[in-house]
Amino acid sequence: xxxxxxxxxxxxxxxxxxxxxxxxxxxxxxxxxxxxxxxxxxxxxxxxxxxxxxxxxxxxxxxxxxxxxxxxxxxxxxxxxxxxxxxxxxxxxxxxxxxxxxxxxxxxxxxxxxxxxxxxxxxxxxxxxxxxxxxxxxxxxxxxxxxxxxxxxxxxxxxxxxxxxxxxxxxxxxxxxxxxxxxxxxxxxxxxxxxxxxxxxxxxxxxxxxxxxxxxxxxxxxxxxxxxxxxxxxxxxxxxxxxxxxxxxxxxxxxxxxxxxxxxxxxxxxxxxxxxxxxxxxxxxxxxxxxxxxxxxxxxxxxxxxxxxxxxxxxxxxxxxxxxxxxxxxxxxxxxxxxxxxxxxxxxxxxxxxxxxxxxxxxxxxxxxxxxxxxxxxx
Numbered sequence: 087x088x089x090x091x092x093x094x095x096x097x098x099x100x101x102x103x104x105x106x107x108x109x110x111x112x113x114x115x116x117x118x119x120x121x122x123x124x125x126x127x128x129x130x131x132x133x134x135x136x137x138x139x140x141x142x143x144x145x146x147x148x149x150x151x152x153x154x155x156x157x158x159x160x161x162x163x164x165x166x167x168x169x170x171x172x173x174x175x176x177x178x179x180x181x182x183x184x185x186x187x188x189x190x191x192x193x194x195x196x197x198x199x200x201x202x203x204x205x206x207x208x209x210x211x212x213x214x215x216x217x218x219x220x221x222x223x224x225x226x227x228x229x230x231x232x233x234x235x236x237x238x239x240x241x242x243x244x245x246x247x248x249x250x251x252x253x254x255x256x257x258x259x260x261x262x263x264x265x266x267x268x269x270x271x272x273x274x275x276x277x278x279x280x281x282x283x284x285x286x287x288x289x290x291x292x293x294x295x296x297x298x299x300x301x302x303x304x305x306x307x308x309x310x311x312x313x314x315x316x317x318x319x320x321x322x323x324x325x326x327x328x329x330x331x332x333x334x335x336x337x338x339x340x341x342x343x344x345x346x347x348x349x350x351x352x353x354x355x356x357x358x359x360x361x362x363x364x365x366x367x368x369x370x371x372x373x374x375x376x377x378x379x380x381x382x383x384x385x386x387x388x389x390x391x392x393x394x395x396x397x398x399x400x401x402x403x404x405x406x407x408x409x410x411x412x413x414x415x416x417x418x419x420x421x422x423x424x425x426x427x428x429x430x431x432x433x434x435x436x437x438x439x440x441x442x443x444x445x446x447x448x449x450x451x452x453x454x455x456x457x458x459x460x461x462x463x464x465x
Contacts, residue, residue: 124210150409162187219271232316278304279304288402367423
């Protein structure tokens, strides 16, 4: 028996219809009876959202889910099936695409259904599961990008003295990423804070409106582990990457000037230039992650510190914007990654509108080391 056919729902629906005449409804009046104990009293002050907003939200998350599943699925397939892209460091790329793929597979369909019914209809257990998965995949994404940044730092800043990434060490990092993210995401299911419906009650998330220290401390700790620490490492890595790139380009210009030539591009210089270009792809991906998740972080901190009024529409859009991050990565790789474009053109020629990708770029991906055994390919 579905949630919509249960006797308590039928009674609730009849009561709500009767209350619609001569009574002021709130956004909470649309929630099913078995979810009422999870809704904070704060939301009782807001009237129901315009049904048009639910339609827009459902359409947007549906489109984003479709694009993310197809796009990230193609990234996983192409990076896994293309021999030139199957390197230890590219395991991080596949891991990032996998987390984004699973994010939308597990969340998008249910949110579309909730938007159709204008409330959460899958019960308390699925609310906890949905939020746990969102926290897990969000944590996996940012920590994967953190190791991407460290890999770029290792290749560009340390250069020939860098210890190359092996398959074993890459797998170890991926396992660590999932364990860190899982330990943070699953905590509310075992009593450290809790997951509750938020905003317009079509999505679930951390209880950032609770006044107890357990709820507040969890959000603070999760933010430190899965936002501030990774972001600090990323900023540190790219600060030195930018410095190393600037110093290299300056030395190249000075050397070219001394030799009275327009450009000095040896094989090693071309290799370094390719690595710098591909580092920009990783930086772009990380920047998009930052802009996607920061509004949701601000919403959570606004709630626990009671610094401003939070509206249902604002919370759901921040939540949706964060989940939309799962769509950006395949687009970034499709536009910017030369080897990915080349493989895409070979496997799915009908999807490539641009001219043939330049094949003079290094064989590596946006997160691939160059070792003495790996040399750039030429056309």
